Amino acid sequence: DAKTTQPPSMDCAEGRAANLPCNHSTISGNEYVYWYRQIHSQGPQYIIHGLKNNETNEMASLIITEDRKSSTLILPHATLRDTAVYYCIVRVAIDNAGNMLTFGGGTRLMVKP
């Protein structure tokens, strides 16, 4: 799976949008971009994923550049409970149901009052 690069840490003011970037310049055509977060010692929580189109759900928006070499996760109105480590992961989605996620690095987002 393609490697991703994320800033190690970011701060965001409560109530403001948090924009978390991710570089995946070696992504291939059949790899999806997934975002997870992990609040201290809890299980990783799925946020959103996409292939090439922008996606939005109740938690966040995912913006993928046209060349698919980078993406941005947007939390529109960050709250203190959004403080967590955010992982951007690219993964091939194939039918034999292997498809494990490889976690690496991530961005530690600190939301401040």
Added chain:
Amino acid sequence: AAGVIQSPRHLIKEKRETATLKCYPIPRHDTVYWYQQGPGQDPQFLISFYEKMQSDKGSIPDRFSAQQFSDYHSELNMSSLELGDSALYFCASKPGAAGANSPLHFGNGTRLTVT
């Protein structure tokens, strides 16, 4: 909505003992993954199962084994425990072939402490 259930939540064992962790996937999910997360580290993939067969293997020690049962629950068996096995162990599940790009959903983990 039903989530992935892991038991026990906490487990304390002594060196050289054995431990069994259990994972109950989301209903109708036939694929299970096990991860280990040491202190201050990212989750590391151990092993996965699809339709009761092992599908991928990661950095799982030979002292560990796992299986998936007919009801799709999975157990991770750990023998000759070492201090370094102290970690959080997460299980995740997803639909298998029917949901190739479906995300994995994680349980809240078992915290294993080896003394």
